[in-house]
Amino acid sequence: MRNGMHTDTERCVRAVRSKDARFDGWFFTAVLTTRIYCRPSCPVVPPKPENMTFHPSAAACQQAGFRACKRCRPDTSPGSPEWNQRADLVARAMRLIGDGVVDREGVPGLAGRLGYSTRQIERQLLAELGAGPLALARAQRAQTARLLIETTPLPMTEIAFAAGFSSIRTFNDTVREVFALSPSELRERLPRKRAAAVARENRGATTGGVAGAGTGGGTGAGTTAPAVLCLRLPFRAPLNPDNLFGHLAATAVPGVEEWRDGAYRRTLRLPYGHGIVALTPHADHIGCRLTLSDLRDLTVAISRCRRMLDLDADPVAVDEQLRTDPLLAPLVDKAPGRRVPRTVDEAEFAVRAVLGQQVSTAAARTHAARLVLAHGEPVEDAEGGLTHLFPSPGALAALDPDSLAMPRTRRTTFITLVRQLADGTLHLGVESDWAQARARLLALPGFGPWTVDVIAMRALGDPDAFLPTDLGVRRAAQELGLPSTPAALTARAAAWRPWRAYAVQYLWATDSHPINFLPV
Numbered sequence: 001m002r003n004g005m006h007t008d009t010e011r012c013v014r015a016v017r018s019k020d021a022r023f024d025g026w027f028f029t030a031v032l033t034t035r036i037y038c039r040p041s042c043p044v045v046p047p048k049p050e051n052m053t054f055h056p057s058a059a060a061c062q063q064a065g066f067r068a069c070k071r072c073r074p075d076t077s078p079g080s081p082e083w084n085q086r087a088d089l090v091a092r093a094m095r096l097i098g099d100g101v102v103d104r105e106g107v108p109g110l111a112g113r114l115g116y117s118t119r120q121i122e123r124q125l126l127a128e129l130g131a132g133p134l135a136l137a138r139a140q141r142a143q144t145a146r147l148l149i150e151t152t153p154l155p156m157t158e159i160a161f162a163a164g165f166s167s168i169r170t171f172n173d174t175v176r177e178v179f180a181l182s183p184s185e186l187r188e189r190l191p192r193k194r195a196a197a198v199a200r201e202n203r204g205a206t207t208g209g210v211a212g213a214g215t216g217g218g219t220g221a222g223t224t225a226p227a228v229l230c231l232r233l234p235f236r237a238p239l240n241p242d243n244l245f246g247h248l249a250a251t252a253v254p255g256v257e258e259w260r261d262g263a264y265r266r267t268l269r270l271p272y273g274h275g276i277v278a279l280t281p282h283a284d285h286i287g288c289r290l291t292l293s294d295l296r297d298l299t300v301a302i303s304r305c306r307r308m309l310d311l312d313a314d315p316v317a318v319d320e321q322l323r324t325d326p327l328l329a330p331l332v333d334k335a336p337g338r339r340v341p342r343t344v345d346e347a348e349f350a351v352r353a354v355l356g357q358q359v360s361t362a363a364a365r366t367h368a369a370r371l372v373l374a375h376g377e378p379v380e381d382a383e384g385g386l387t388h389l390f391p392s393p394g395a396l397a398a399l400d401p402d403s404l405a406m407p408r409t410r411r412t413t414f415i416t417l418v419r420q421l422a423d424g425t426l427h428l429g430v431e432s433d434w435a436q437a438r439a440r441l442l443a444l445p446g447f448g449p450w451t452v453d454v455i456a457m458r459a460l461g462d463p464d465a466f467l468p469t470d471l472g473v474r475r476a477a478q479e480l481g482l483p484s485t486p487a488a489l490t491a492r493a494a495a496w497r498p499w500r501a502y503a504v505q506y507l508w509a510t511d512s513h514p515i516n517f518l519p520v
Helices: 009-017 058-063 089-098 101-114 118-129 133-151 156-162 168-179 183-188 192-202 241-250 295-308 315-322 329-334 346-355 361-375 393-397 408-423 434-442 449-460 471-480 486-496 500-508
Strands: 028-031 036-038 052-055 227-233 257-260 263-269 274-281 286-292
Touching (some): 009 052, 028 058, 036 058, 052 058, 089 118, 101 118, 101 133, 118 133, 133 168, 133 183, 133 227, 168 183, 227 295, 241 257, 241 263, 241 274, 263 295, 274 295, 286 295, 315 500, 329 500, 346 361, 346 393, 346 408, 346 449, 361 393, 393 408, 471 486, 471 500, 486 500
Antiparallel strands (some): 028 036, 028 052, 227 286, 257 263, 263 274, 274 286
16 A cells, blocks of 8 residues: 555655656656646656655645646546545545535535534645645546546536536636646647547537536536537556456346447436446546536546446555465466446445345346336436436335335345435445444344445445355355365455455456456
């Protein structure tokens, strides 16, 4: 773990001199002579060490008066892996900021979700990241704005409000301050080939304006027509797509998810509306085609897709740790860069985990599909076969328990879960405290260690969640010569911490189950 790496000047200088892309997003290099900041792998000639300072976030660089490098584009680096591998206050706050909470609810809303005062939140973020929540949210808005400017033909007014800015003036001032270019100049700087590629990718896309944009508030009811955007999601190499997309495709709920034309597609329930995303694996990025009913959901949709695909992970650190076990090392060497397939909706995954208790993957999909058809919200999909959003906890909580085609004990588990999710007794989200969420789940009837840990691993994002009672894990352990009893395997897995969730992916991959193979 590289927590606080920006304080290790000697190590940062070595990373900059070697142009090591593994450290992109871990820290940022600010150049005192030019007043610009870069990612560690910037292709330009490195400055002299005495002219470099190092910061933990792009927001901290911007607060200190540095502008983003036009060559290496540090604002487009993958996010820091720290926020997805830690469960402390700062990490939880960063996940919420990434989910757009500050833009929607302000700093008081952020603090309220975390159970701390605004002063405590600001103090801790400033101490670790060199910037408070408003500055961090501002940096995210600037990044979203640049993404829209360079990858869509949208008018600047629509981009401003879609990126979360409260006014056109604030949008113009922020873009000019961060990138040393006006929004129009940013678009004009696009190379011809890239501009042509953007035009091709977006050809045929329908775009609607943000209702209420003219008021300067950007809080209207939404767009007048769906917006279709084509983006590229970066990641840290290596990335093995087989189990990542294989798992999502093999467990896809009909109507909500599908594999079509080489892409995983699914519907999204978002703060301002709904969306459909198509995610396609490529060698150096994930292709992302988003259809949104309201452009203000763009930042949230991107954040949730990145989280689902675990794109901010540090695969080098993970694989180095797992390779220290001689019995795991051959699996890692054979297919490095495995990610943990996660979710875009924590409550949805918890419901699906209960539906999947002690039944086959096919049976779990059938149960979920029945609920979707009967209680999901219909959506239109002009490009595929998606039909519904997954039912909300409120819709499921209103069901007659006797209408559920499942054993009585599981029916009780299901109804208890959805009712607690619906009334707020139980909350599962990016800000969840992993230990507290585990304890509350274990207190529910029908929730054992396997169900709780699979939710912790795939919904809450705990990189150290482990499934020693899972049949596939135990079978793989036995074949590899690892201990196969839960207690002995847990003891052996202590050496894999804090990456036991990734070890589960490598163990599962020894089986011939469809979850381990990229669909054809």
